[in-house]
Amino acid sequence: MDSMHPPHDIIIVGAGIAGIACALALSQELSPFVPGLKITIYERHDILSTSGGAINLTPVAQRHLAQLGVLEELDRMGPEGGAEVDAVGLYSMRSGRSVGSIDFVDHRGNGYGGFKGRRVMRIVLSMAMMSLVERASNIDLVFGKKVVGGEELNNRAVVQFQDGSKAIGDLVIGCDGVHSAVRTQWIDPECPSQYTGISFLQATIPSDTISSRIHFKSSALNISRHGSMLTSYCDRDHEQIFAAAIVQFSQEDLCYYRLEPGQDWSTQNRIKCALRREMQDRFSKTAIPCIREMVDSKADWMLYPVYQVQPGGRWCGNRVILLGDAAHAMPPRDESAAYALDDAILFARILARFRSEPLSEVFDAYERLRRDTINRAFKESRRMWERNRDMGLLEGRLKEWMMPFYLRSHRDEREAAWEFDATKITIPTPAPSEDLVSLHSFLKEHAP
Ligand SMILES: Cc1cc2nc3c(=O)[nH]c(=O)nc-3n(C[C@H](O)[C@H](O)[C@H](O)COP(=O)(O)OP(=O)(O)OC[C@H]3O[C@@H](n4cnc5c(N)ncnc54)[C@H](O)[C@@H]3O)c2cc1C
Numbered sequence: 001m002d003s004m005h006p007p008h009d010i011i012i013v014g015a016g017i018a019g020i021a022c023a024l025a026l027s028q029e030l031s032p033f034v035p036g037l038k039i040t041i042y043e044r045h046d047i048l049s050t051s052g053g054a055i056n057l058t059p060v061a062q063r064h065l066a067q068l069g070v071l072e073e074l075d076r077m078g079p080e081g082g083a084e085v086d087a088v089g090l091y092s093m094r095s096g097r098s099v100g101s102i103d104f105v106d107h108r109g110n111g112y113g114g115f116k117g118r119r120v121m122r123i124v125l126s127m128a129m130m131s132l133v134e135r136a137s138n139i140d141l142v143f144g145k146k147v148v149g150g151e152e153l154n155n156r157a158v159v160q161f162q163d164g165s166k167a168i169g170d171l172v173i174g175c176d177g178v179h180s181a182v183r184t185q186w187i188d189p190e191c192p193s194q195y196t197g198i199s200f201l202q203a204t205i206p207s208d209t210i211s212s213r214i215h216f217k218s219s220a221l222n223i224s225r226h227g228s229m230l231t232s233y234c235d236r237d238h239e240q241i242f243a244a245a246i247v248q249f250s251q252e253d254l255c256y257y258r259l260e261p262g263q264d265w266s267t268q269n270r271i272k273c274a275l276r277r278e279m280q281d282r283f284s285k286t287a288i289p290c291i292r293e294m295v296d297s298k299a300d301w302m303l304y305p306v307y308q309v310q311p312g313g314r315w316c317g318n319r320v321i322l323l324g325d326a327a328h329a330m331p332p333r334d335e336s337a338a339y340a341l342d343d344a345i346l347f348a349r350i351l352a353r354f355r356s357e358p359l360s361e362v363f364d365a366y367e368r369l370r371r372d373t374i375n376r377a378f379k380e381s382r383r384m385w386e387r388n389r390d391m392g393l394l395e396g397r398l399k400e401w402m403m404p405f406y407l408r409s410h411r412d413e414r415e416a417a418w419e420f421d422a423t424k425i426t427i428p429t430p431a432p433s434e435d436l437v438s439l440h441s442f443l444k445e446h447a448p
Contacts, residue, residue: 006034006355007170011159013147013182015043018324018340019175020129023139024068025348031138033355039139042159042167044146044176048130051302052122053202054234054242056085056219059104059115059418061338064345066115067423073128074120081128082120083233085219090407092400093224096215096287099400100407102414112418119219119232119242121204147176149185150320157319171359172320173347175340178307180326187320191313196306196331198227198388199249201275203299204234205241210297212289214241222291223403225396226282227388229291243294245279246388249305257303275301306331311378316363323347330378331385335417339377345422346370357430365428 010026012019023039030037057065065071074081086109087101104117133139146162150172157172174182178193207214219232227247234242249257257278259271276299283295309329315322324340347366354362387399 006030007351007359008034008037009169009171010037010039011157011167011169011172012039012041013159013172013174014176014180014324014326015041015045015048015126015130015141015143016175016177016324016340017125017129017337018326018344019043019173020126020133021064021068021070021341021344022173022175022323022347024070024129024132024136025344026351027136027138028068029348029352030355033352037138040167040169041133041139041141042145042147042161043141043143044162046144048123048126050123052304053200053204053244053302054119054121054232055125055337056088056232057082057118057120057125058335058338059112059117060335060420061341062111062115062118063113063421064338064341064423067345068341069132070125070128073131074118074125077124077128079236079239080121080124081236082118082124083218083235083238085117085119085232086217087219088117088230088232089216089220090403091215091220091222091288093222093229093283093286093288093291094396094400099223099403102221102407104418106415112415113421115418117219119234121234121242147181147185150182151186152318152320155319170319174320174322174326175324175344176326178309178325178329180309180322182320183309183313183322183326187317187322188314191309193307193309193329195251195254196308196385197248197251198246198306198331198385199254200304200306201245201247201279201301202304203243203294203301205243205294205297205299207233207239207241210241210290210293212293214290215288222286222288223387223400224283224286225391225393225399227390229283231291231294241294243299245282245301247278247282248388248390249303254303254305259302272300275303308378311375315367319359321347321363321366328374328378330381333381333384335377336381339374342420342422343370346425346427349423349427353427354430361430365430369427 012023019041023041086105087103089101090099092099105111133141147159148162149160151158156168159167174180176182222229230244232242234240279295308331315327323343350366351362
C-alpha cells in the first residue's frame with residue numbers, strides 16, 4: 001500500500017476465530033473506502049475442523065461477535081447455539097464445597113452491556129461465522145491450502161502453499177494459530193511455539209447418562225491438587241455436558257497419549273483406555289458425585305496439549321502482520337478468544353483510519369495500542385495456569401483457601417474487563433503528512 005493507495009487485495013491465512021473475524025471486520029470497515037476490495041482466506045483443512053470441544057465466550061467476546069453479526073447467527077441455530085452462562089462456579093473437588101464464582105452478570109443479574117457468557121461447541125461457532133462469510137460479496141474462503149512460507153517482492157506479498165502454488169496480495173494477515181507458519185517461516189523464525197506442560201483432557205457427555213445431582217447451574221470449575229476439571233453445559237437445552245480436565249502432562253508422554261488419524265484400532269483403544277485411567281487416577285476420589293460418574297463413565301477423552309508463544313516476538317514485516325494466537329498464544333483462559341476478536345476489530349479500524357498511510361504506520365499504530373495489553377494478559381494467564389500443576393497436600397489446601405480472596409480482590413478488574421468494547425476505544429489518528437502541514441501553515445500565514 002503506497003501513500004493514498006489502501007490495500008485492495010488482502011490475504012488472510014487461517015479460518016479460525018481471528019481469521020474469519022478479521023475478514024468480517026475488514027469488510028465492514030474498508031468496503032466504504034476501497035471499491036473492489038477483495039479478501040481471501042486460505043485454510044489448511046479441507047473442511048471446517050470438528051475437533052476442539054466447546055469454548056467459553058465472555059461478555060466481551062459476545063459483544064464483539066454481536067457487532068460482527070455472528071451472535072445473531074448463533075441464536076438462529078436454536079439449542080445448539082450454546083448455553084447461556086451467568087457464572088462459572090468454583091468448587092473444591094476434595095470437599096465438594098463452593099469456593100466462589102466468576103460472574104458474567106452484575107448484582108442485578110444483568111449481563112455487562114447486555115452480554116453474559118456462553119459455552120458453545122467450536123464447530124457450531126465456526127459454522128455461524130462461515131455463514132456470514134458466504135453472504136459477504138468481497139470475502140472468499142479457500143479450503144485445503146496449507147501455507148508453508150512467504151516473501152515480500154516488488155511491493156507485494158507472496159504466500160507459498162504446500163501444493164506448490166502461490167497467492168499474491170497487497171497485505172497478508174497471519175491468523176494461523178499458535179503454530180503459525182506465517183510467524184515461523186516468514187516473520188520470526190526465532191519464535192517457535194512452546195509446550196506449556198499442561199494439557200486438556202476433553203469429552204462431551206450426554207446429561208441423561210449422569211444419575212447424580214448436577215452441582216452447577218450452567219458451568220463449573222472444580223479444583224483439586226491434581227489439576228482442575230471444567231464441567232459445563234454447551235447447548236441451550238442442557239442435554240450435553242462438556243468436561244475438560246486441565247492437568248500437568250510431561251512432554252515425553254504426549255506422543256504416547258495422542259490419537260492420530262491412521263492409527264489402527266488396537267492403538268486407539270490402548271490410548272482411550274490409558275486416558276480414562278489417567279482421569280480416574282486424578283479425580284475419582286472427588287467428593288462431587290456427578291464428577292465421579294463422569295470420570296468413571298465410558299467417555300472417550302481426547303488429549304489437547306496446550307502451547308504458547310512467548311510475548312516479545314515480532315508481529316509484522318513490511319506487508320505482513322500476525323493477529324490472534326499466531327502473534328500471542330497464551331495459556332488459554334476464558335478471555336483468549338476475546339483477545340483474537342479484539343485484535344481483528346482494532347486492526348480493521350486502524351487500517352481504515354490509516355488507509356492513506358504506508359503500511360508501516362498502520363502496523364506501528366496497531367502495536368502501540370496492543371503490545372502492553374497483550375503482555376499484561378500473558379503474564380496473568382501464566383500465573384493462573386501455574387495453579388493447575390500437580391501440588392502437594394498442603395499447597396493444594398492453600399490454593400483452595402486462597403481462591404475466595406483472589407476472586408474477591410480481582411472482582412472489579414474482571415468487571416471492568418467485561419465492559420471492554422473494541423469498536424469504541426479511541427484509536428490513534430495519523431500524523432498529518434508534510435504536505436498537509438505545509439498547506440496548513442501556508443493557509444494560516446496567508447489568512448487575512
Ligand atoms: C484446549 C483449549 C481450550 C480453549 N478454551 C478456550 C475457552 O474456553 N475460551 C477462550 O476464549 N479461549 C479458549 N482457548 C483459546 C482459543 O481457542 C484461542 O485463543 C483462539 O482459538 C485463537 O483463535 P485464532 O483464530 O488465533 O487461532 P485458531 O483458532 O487456532 O485458528 C487458526 C486457523 O488457522 C489454520 N491454519 C493453521 N496453520 C495453517 C497454515 N499453515 N495454512 C493455512 N491455515 C492454517 C487452522 O487450521 C485454524 O483454522 C482454548 C485453547 C485451547 C488449546
